[in-house]
Amino acid sequence: MPPTITINHVTRIEGHARIDIHLNDLGKVASTQFHVTQFRGFEKFTEGRPYYEMPAITARICGICPVSHLLASVKACDAIMAVQIPEPAALLRELLHCAQFVQSHALSFFHLSAPDLLLGFDSDPALRNIVGLIEKHPEAARDGIALRKFGQQAIERMAGERIHPSWTVPGGVNKPLSADARDHILTGLPIAKSIIRRTLKNFKAMLDDFPAESAAFGNMPTAYAGLSGLDGEFKIYDGALRFIDNTAKPLATVARPLDYSKYIGEATMPDSYLKAPYFKPLGYPEGIYRVGPLGRLNVAARMGTPEADGELEEYRQRLGRIVQSSFFYHYARLIEALYGVERMEELLSEPLITDTHIRADAGVNANQGVGIIEAPRGVLIHHYKVDDNGSITWANLIVATGHNNLALNHSIRQVAEQFVDGAQLKEGAVNRVSAVVRAYDPCLSCSTHAYGGPAVNLRLWSPQGELVDSWPRPE
Amino acid sequence: MPQKISLRIDGELIHTAAGQSILDAAKAHNKFIPALCHMKGLSSVGACRLCIVEVAGVGRLLPACTTPVQDGMSVTTQSDKLRRYRRIALELLFAERNHVCAVCVSNGFCELQGLAKRLGVTNVRYPYTYPKVPIDLTHPRYTADQNRCILCSRCVRVCAEVEGAHVWEISGRGVGSRLVCELNRSWGESTNCTSCGKCVQSCPTGAIAEKGFAVEEMSKRTDPISRLATLRAAGSDNKPGVIL
Numbered sequence: 252m253p254p255t256i257t258i259n260h261v262t263r264i265e266g267h268a269r270i271d272i273h274l275n276d277l278g279k280v281a282s283t284q285f286h287v288t289q290f291r292g293f294e295k296f297t298e299g300r301p302y303y304e305m306p307a308i309t310a311r312i313c314g315i316c317p318v319s320h321l322l323a324s325v326k327a328c329d330a331i332m333a334v335q336i337p338e339p340a341a342l343l344r345e346l347l348h349c350a351q352f353v354q355s356h357a358l359s360f361f362h363l364s365a366p367d368l369l370l371g372f373d374s375d376p377a378l379r380n381i382v383g384l385i386e387k388h389p390e391a392a393r394d395g396i397a398l399r400k401f402g403q404q405a406i407e408r409m410a411g412e413r414i415h416p417s418w419t420v421p422g423g424v425n426k427p428l429s430a431d432a433r434d435h436i437l438t439g440l441p442i443a444k445s446i447i448r449r450t451l452k453n454f455k456a457m458l459d460d461f462p463a464e465s466a467a468f469g470n471m472p473t474a475y476a477g478l479s480g481l482d483g484e485f486k487i488y489d490g491a492l493r494f495i496d497n498t499a500k501p502l503a504t505v506a507r508p509l510d511y512s513k514y515i516g517e518a519t520m521p522d523s524y525l526k527a528p529y530f531k532p533l534g535y536p537e538g539i540y541r542v543g544p545l546g547r548l549n550v551a552a553r554m555g556t557p558e559a560d561g562e563l564e565e566y567r568q569r570l571g572r573i574v575q576s577s578f579f580y581h582y583a584r585l586i587e588a589l590y591g592v593e594r595m596e597e598l599l600s601e602p603l604i605t606d607t608h609i610r611a612d613a614g615v616n617a618n619q620g621v622g623i624i625e626a627p628r629g630v631l632i633h634h635y636k637v638d639d640n641g642s643i644t645w646a647n648l649i650v651a652t653g654h655n656n657l658a659l660n661h662s663i664r665q666v667a668e669q670f671v672d673g674a675q676l677k678e679g680a681v682n683r684v685s686a687v688v689r690a691y692d693p694c695l696s697c698s699t700h701a702y703g704g705p706a707v708n709l710r711l712w713s714p715q716g717e718l719v720d721s722w723p724r725p726e
Numbered sequence: 727m728p729q730k731i732s733l734r735i736d737g738e739l740i741h742t743a744a745g746q747s748i749l750d751a752a753k754a755h756n757k758f759i760p761a762l763c764h765m766k767g768l769s770s771v772g773a774c775r776l777c778i779v780e781v782a783g784v785g786r787l788l789p790a791c792t793t794p795v796q797d798g799m800s801v802t803t804q805s806d807k808l809r810r811y812r813r814i815a816l817e818l819l820f821a822e823r824n825h826v827c828a829v830c831v832s833n834g835f836c837e838l839q840g841l842a843k844r845l846g847v848t849n850v851r852y853p854y855t856y857p858k859v860p861i862d863l864t865h866p867r868y869t870a871d872q873n874r875c876i877l878c879s880r881c882v883r884v885c886a887e888v889e890g891a892h893v894w895e896i897s898g899r900g901v902g903s904r905l906v907c908e909l910n911r912s913w914g915e916s917t918n919c920t921s922c923g924k925c926v927q928s929c930p931t932g933a934i935a936e937k938g939f940a941v942e943e944m945s946k947r948t949d950p951i952s953r954l955a956t957l958r959a960a961g962s963d964n965k966p967g968v969i970l
Contacts, residue, residue: 299861300861301861301863301869301937303937304829304940306940306941307829307941308829311828311829415828417833417940417941420940421938425940614866614937614938640863640864640914641937642863
């Protein structure tokens with residue numbers, strides 16, 4: 252019986268997953284499965300809670316990007332209260348979100364993926380991590396740590412805490428931004444910007460070093476989804492959710508957040524706690540689409556900030572109007588980080604940013620509300636239903652990594668077909684399968700709102716169902 | 727003039743008026759005895775068992791809030807045994823309901839949390855019971871979340887003794903005890919409730935809170951209620967010029 256390879260677990264990602272690779276009699280890849288192995292049940296245990304507690308509760312889904320959940324949740328709560336939040340509050344929320352984009356993208360690029368890119372996919376796995384990076388490329392490691400620190404400290408200056416702040420509340424935010432805090436954040440911007448510029452330059456210089464990876468890391472036609480403004484400009488806090496096809500042709504625009512369910516279906520996978528959303532008009536599984544940096548840049552007509560616009564133009568000159576390979580998530584992520592600091596500068600220069608009119612007050616004026624934002628990993632949707640007293644009766648969360656589930660599965664298969672051969676796992680092959688998962692910067696704990704277990708595992712199965720090999724190997 | 731008596735608290739000789747509790751006498755002499763169900767101005771019920779003290783010659787621990795001072799009494803308020811028992815009492819309070827500070831409206835302002843911190847409760851050694859208890863969101867302005875209730879009955883007493891509305895009661899026994907509103911109707915259906923908010927301000931945790939307050943926003947003030955209750959007890963609430 253041909254074997255199945257199991258990578259158990261996938262490292263340097265957020266959350267836990269296992270990959271099964273089934274081989275045929277010739278030792279070639281027959282199929283692959285990506286399993287997200289935890290279950291947490293946030294949608295269920297929040298039933299009965301007051302809606303205005305949802306931001307604090309759902310933020311606990313993740314410690315890396317709690318700000319995303321906070322913002323999607325407060326937007327859903329704003330919709331339940333049927334309020335338009337004061338302009339300064341909207342600016343402050345967007346500012347917080349930009350800071351989070353910078354810190355999260357820094358974490359994904361430098362801490363999680365740079366060891367593959369700078370030390371090599373086949374380098375010694377014991378050193379292929381941030382510590383190894385510090386040894387071999389101390390400048391890059393320092394840059395990564397400094398950039399993440401900038402984002403995290405900006406969040407702390409604004410919201411009081413780096414992780415799970417209670418600053419964003421239904422109706423706005425609960426403290427204005429002081430002029431001191433604004434000035435302090437502004438002083439850190441030039442260094443953050445220069446780090447991203449330098450990293451982009453270095454990354455572009457090594458693009459040609461990864462021909463096999465860029466050709467086979469989820470290089471496939473799919474639809475794409477992301478938020479964008481009225482004239483197509485890149486948006487992360489507000490904007491309309493748009494779907495485009497692989498030729499940049501618009502497929503749909505979700506005019507009202509509540510209409511998301513007309514366009515997004517959720518398929519349940521038998522072997523994973525992670526559901527597989529798909530674009531409804533195209534059906535399942537043809538409605539595969541990608542979100543996150545790659546999807547967003549494909550959807551956006553322009554970035555809207557000067558340097559990021561220049562970078563987007565170069566990105567498209569190099570790779571085409573629609574960039575298909577998931578390897579370039581990294582590239583897109585860096586352009587977004589640049590946008591993040593540029594947009595922070597714009598927002599901090601707004602006179603209204605230190606205004607004290609920051610919170611709208613209201614009770615339950617609608618029995619359901621949807622909040623849609625762009626988390627660093629992609630579109631994040633919080634949908635709550637409440638009774639007239641404001642008690643949650645139903646909740647649905649669609650998380651960025653979920654949208655990418657189908658694409659992740661396709662990408663894993665493509666990488667496995669290209670690099671995995673025979674019944675024995677080679678470390679470099681295993682790492683490439685893991686690395687394509689990393690390219691998406693998935694947050695699996697978010698995606699299932701799940702808990703516990705190891706990170707990603709890989710298992711190799713024979714056609715008869717016998718476990719031939721697994722990764723990591725048992726001690 | 728009330729009769730003066732003498733007693734020792736932690737070895738210190740104290741002269742005080744008869745008729746008051748050990749807790750009041752100790753507080754008046756700047757001695758800290760932890761307490762959750764006690765609130766100045768309300769009757770004492772000895773519900774939380776945190777104010778237990780050792781009294782020389784008495785074989786069991788006594789609650790300081792309900793034990794009156796006596797002439798010649800010798801009281802110990804701090805000892806390893808008391809610290810151990812107080813910790814147990816606090817841990818059992820945590821284990822009995824679903825206290826999740828991180829997502830609580832009273833996080834940072836909670837008396838239960840504050841005492842746990844002060845008494846060094848860094849973990850709970852008993853299995854949590856995770857009871858499924860109701861959350862009442864039917865009142866237009868306030869919420870009652872039994873997940874955070876420690877059955878201190880401050881709300882019951884403040885409503886009965888200060889507001890005179892008698893909205894709150896405790897039903898059931900032991901771990902099955904629950905705070906109920908007017909013979910177990912929802913708060914929104916209450917005919918007695920004046921929406922004065924005294925129960926909200928008296929609640930030591932986030933169990934009774936104002937609606938719409940997000941996490942870490944619900945700070946409370948018991949002082950004005952205690953002052954009002956004390957002045958009433960002295961018969962002065964109708965005196966002109968008394969600022970409450």
